[in-house]
Amino acid sequence: MKRVVITGAGTINAIGHSVSETFASMREGRCGIGQLEIQDVERLSIQIGGQVKGFEAEGEFNRQQMALYDRFTQFTLFAAREAIQQSGLEFIGELAARSGVVLGTAGGGVSTWDENYRAVYEAGKNRVHPFVVPKLMNNAAASHVSIEYNLKGPSFTVSTACASSNHAMAQAFQMVRLGMAPAMVTGGSESMLCFGGVKAWEGLRVMSKDACRPFSMNRNGMVQGEGAGVFVFEEMEHAKKRGAEILAEVVGFAMTSDASDIVMPSKQGAARAIAGAMKDGGINPEEVGYINAHGTGTAANDKTECAAVADAFGQHADNLMISSTKSMHGHLIGGTGAVELLACIMALRDGVIAPTIGYEEPDPECALDVVPNEAREAKVNVALSNAFAFGGLNAVLALRKV
Numbered sequence: 001m002k003r004v005v006i007t008g009a010g011t012i013n014a015i016g017h018s019v020s021e022t023f024a025s026m027r028e029g030r031c032g033i034g035q036l037e038i039q040d041v042e043r044l045s046i047q048i049g050g051q052v053k054g055f056e057a058e059g060e061f062n063r064q065q066m067a068l069y070d071r072f073t074q075f076t077l078f079a080a081r082e083a084i085q086q087s088g089l090e091f092i093g094e095l096a097a098r099s100g101v102v103l104g105t106a107g108g109g110v111s112t113w114d115e116n117y118r119a120v121y122e123a124g125k126n127r128v129h130p131f132v133v134p135k136l137m138n139n140a141a142a143s144h145v146s147i148e149y150n151l152k153g154p155s156f157t158v159s160t161a162c163a164s165s166n167h168a169m170a171q172a173f174q175m176v177r178l179g180m181a182p183a184m185v186t187g188g189s190e191s192m193l194c195f196g197g198v199k200a201w202e203g204l205r206v207m208s209k210d211a212c213r214p215f216s217m218n219r220n221g222m223v224q225g226e227g228a229g230v231f232v233f234e235e236m237e238h239a240k241k242r243g244a245e246i247l248a249e250v251v252g253f254a255m256t257s258d259a260s261d262i263v264m265p266s267k268q269g270a271a272r273a274i275a276g277a278m279k280d281g282g283i284n285p286e287e288v289g290y291i292n293a294h295g296t297g298t299a300a301n302d303k304t305e306c307a308a309v310a311d312a313f314g315q316h317a318d319n320l321m322i323s324s325t326k327s328m329h330g331h332l333i334g335g336t337g338a339v340e341l342l343a344c345i346m347a348l349r350d351g352v353i354a355p356t357i358g359y360e361e362p363d364p365e366c367a368l369d370v371v372p373n374e375a376r377e378a379k380v381n382v383a384l385s386n387a388f389a390f391g392g393l394n395a396v397l398a399l400r401k402v
Helices: 019-028 070-088 095-099 111-124 132-136 140-149 161-179 195-202 236-241 267-279 299-319 333-350
Strands: 006-015 101-104 157-158 183-190 227-235 250-257 288-292 321-323 382-389 391-400
Touching: 006 019, 006 070, 006 140, 006 161, 006 236, 006 333, 019 333, 070 111, 070 140, 070 183, 070 227, 095 250, 101 236, 101 333, 111 132, 111 195, 132 140, 140 183, 157 161, 161 183, 161 227, 161 250, 161 333, 161 382, 161 391, 183 333, 195 267, 227 236, 227 333, 250 267, 250 333, 267 299, 267 382, 267 391, 288 333, 299 382, 333 382, 333 391
Parallel strands: 101 157, 101 183, 288 321, 288 382
Antiparallel strands: 006 227, 006 250, 183 227, 250 391, 382 391
């Protein structure tokens, strides 16, 4: 099988409009969660989120594009531009014919749904824009990336709730590893921070009204975020031949299903995914130095994830650093794993471990090193990125320093 490396990364999220800005925010433990600036926010019980501020789509896209691009697609294209530019790849000829794009999203064009429901039900309009369907469909972002960059190989969208990005990146990893494609553009995006999107999540009663505090005893729920993370996965020899900068190697992946409950997580399912990713990558547990946790800030998730890590690693669990960057950028739902993969790359390349901010009180059931409140310098050779979704769907990626 081929070895797979990351040669490009791009992002936009609540703590950065680029990878460099995001890394700086993670180093500083900067919080991007604040008061939402959306229509009818006063009607919401939850009025905070990891909203992308200062993004002017009109300055990035022309009028015709704006008619086709939901906010989640705008974020994707913005991040893809940074990732593909960094990779230095130009998709022409055979490279274009065989390379593709696999992206994750849970909601797709939620903002477009929201706007058009308002138009029909609230404003009483009898027509909607003719491009509403292609604008809101979950594969819109993947399709527009393929069009923009001439990617003519396998292109599709994965939607598995909060594990969407990790599942998407795993598919891209497998395609490159098996020789199906020399390079794949992959990652995920989400933009649910509109009235309808937040109101739906309020019904679950898992949202915090003030802050995201993963692993802290006084946590009181998750906080939604928005944005995108996009990467170029490339066959290692292909990358080396053209002298590309390599950010990290993707070495393993595993996915499991709890097959037990639609919303409550399972320790066994999560532990099997963690152990499976290490087995797939030929990794000894003692080699792993850092885990980017799913870490939503709900009691059920945090306790289950810590128990799963303890099961998968045994005594080595006490030597691991495990942090949740959701405390800074919020939970991007289907796009969250893509933004969180950046923390793994930062740990491997720069030796900087992103902190879990908002940590105030130890929880005996989360008695691991959660890197509380301040970033830490540490040498890491192997990192894992966890994603555990509603529906009991678990996806874990393993990366190695190059």
